[in-house]
Amino acid sequence: xxxxxxxxxxxxxxxxxAEERVGAETAPxxxxxxxxxxxxxxxxxxxxxxxxxxxxxxAVDVVELGGVQPNPxxxxxxxxxxxxxxxxxxxVLAVGGGSVIDSAKAIALGIPASCGxxxxxxxxxxxxxxxxxxxxxxLPAAGSETSPVSVITNEEGLYKRxxxxxxLRPRFALLNPELTFSLPAxxxxxxxxxxxxxxxxxxxxxxxxxxxxxxxxxxxMKTIIAxxxxxLARPDDYAARAELMxxxxxxxxxxxxxxxxxxxxSHRIEHELSALYDVAHGAGLAVVFPAWMDxxxxxxLRRFAQFAHRVWDVEPDFFDMERTAREGIARFRAFLRSCGxxxxxxxxxxxxxxxxEMARKAxxxxxxxxxxxxxxxxxxxxxxxxx
Ligand code: NZQ
Ligand code: ZN
Numbered sequence: 001x002x003x004x005x006x007x008x009x010x011x012x013x014x015x016x017x018a019e020e021r022v023g024a025e026t027a028p029x030x031x032x033x034x035x036x037x038x039x040x041x042x043x044x045x046x047x048x049x050x051x052x053x054x055x056x057x058x059a060v061d062v063v064e065l066g067g068v069q070p071n072p073x074x075x076x077x078x079x080x081x082x083x084x085x086x087x088x089x090x091x092v093l094a095v096g097g098g099s100v101i102d103s104a105k106a107i108a109l110g111i112p113a114s115c116g117x118x119x120x121x122x123x124x125x126x127x128x129x130x131x132x133x134x135x136x137x138x139l140p141a142a143g144s145e146t147s148p149v150s151v152i153t154n155e156e157g158l159y160k161r162x163x164x165x166x167x168l169r170p171r172f173a174l175l176n177p178e179l180t181f182s183l184p185a186x187x188x189x190x191x192x193x194x195x196x197x198x199x200x201x202x203x204x205x206x207x208x209x210x211x212x213x214x215x216x217x218x219x220x221m222k223t224i225i226a227x228x229x230x231x232l233a234r235p236d237d238y239a240a241r242a243e244l245m246x247x248x249x250x251x252x253x254x255x256x257x258x259x260x261x262x263x264x265x266s267h268r269i270e271h272e273l274s275a276l277y278d279v280a281h282g283a284g285l286a287v288v289f290p291a292w293m294d295x296x297x298x299x300x301l302r303r304f305a306q307f308a309h310r311v312w313d314v315e316p317d318f319f320d321m322e323r324t325a326r327e328g329i330a331r332f333r334a335f336l337r338s339c340g341x342x343x344x345x346x347x348x349x350x351x352x353x354x355x356x357e358m359a360r361k362a363x364x365x366x367x368x369x370x371x372x373x374x375x376x377x378x379x380x381x382x383x384x385x386x387x
Contacts, residue, residue: 023058030090098142143252190282265369
């Protein structure tokens, strides 16, 4: 096991009516907030009005900026920075899913900065400060509610890039599973795949002696696998929605990679797909992750066989570890399909004409992944397996 530092300072309030605490949680941190949201689901559900009322009760002034699109864009972030500076806001409040939260984080980073915010995503500058961010989560998926990461798409050149810094961890996250009853089935599916992917990126490691985090990863994956079908069958199943919502946070709050090194090649490759084709992150991962597994399974048959046995209940074949390993990948794909997810690019109407471009962009800053570092040819080979 590696040495590590683990610090996650996000205060989490979980449960029914958690969002009604928003005024009380915000007031000690800021007198004026930028209320940031997406394309309108929060208005349709009535959540926006409840948030506004809670902030008004706590005497917090509100400046609003809606319109965040899935795969959030840099141009709106820049508008938010301008608006936030002009109105002297003290906190960015994200009400939505990963895209809204990531956009809010980038605005919070950009407001006090002396350089352009994209410089941070490019690694040209390092931030010294950021405004605090608060979250009311409506979609369990990206784990951005407690992660120190923001993922933004720069429309110029279609670059989708993540930036990780402790300053980005939200100060508080209000998690009410009831807010997810209104999710369309596709968003529920995509969200669950993203959570599974966050665990698997950490699970496939070269680090030895990581028994506890292996077991925590396996428990989280099994919980997601058990509860996704329940939430799809009955969208207002509180118990299933609550398990998924907590899993979203647990999968990506960095606890599961304590003492180990994550891989992240599948995420890097998927971000190229989202950047060029604007596919939902989870939809892209359902295609890329099993293809990545097919590509790297030979690197550590023992780990893949463990995944097969402990997560997918495959009976181990002690004389043929590869068979066990491959059966695990087959069951993972079958599960995705049984939940209504596409597992090929063809089903997403994506052809092979831009594989070279995606492979080149994915490795622009060097090979991707640590379990098996992938160069341009390997990324291309993974994309070939996605067809
Ligand atoms: O925009 P509105 O109208 O609100 O609708 C949204 C949006 O269309 C809708 N939605 C959200 N909550 C709803 C709802 N509809 C009905 N009822 C609700 N309760 O869902 C749609 C998708 O929302 P989005 O925020 O884009 O989804 P998600 O949470 O999956 O976030 C995806 C983004 O997060 C990034 C991804 O790359 C992608 O850009 N990621 C961020 C990470 C991080 N910051 O740590 C890590 C992840 O690996 C990921 O890369
Ligand atoms: Zn993800």
